[in-house]
Amino acid sequence: MWEIYLKDGDKGMLSYASPKSTISFSNLPPAFIETQEFDCLRDDGNNYAHKLQKNNIEVTLKQLKGSVHGFDLNGNINLTKQALLERVNILKIHFNY
16 A cells, blocks of 8 residues: 555655654644544554654544544535534634634
8 A cells, every 4th residue: 555655655755654653753733633433544543643642742532433434525414514513623722713
């Protein structure tokens, strides 16, 4: 997958393309991480959140039960409406709006 995602392979870009590969977490702002229950990337997102927390970065981790990767493409379902509202609210908190 990395060959496809990074076009020419790693070439020193892995820590940029995959935040969980980052060595230094200094000076990072608070993070909001949302993971879906049925998603091949769920564990990566959860692990990244825990790695940030271990490095004293403030993290809000939202694990959406019953969701799948890309669920929010359907704006008409309640789960999407609730998730979007929570995303907006967390931005308002961190941007003092």
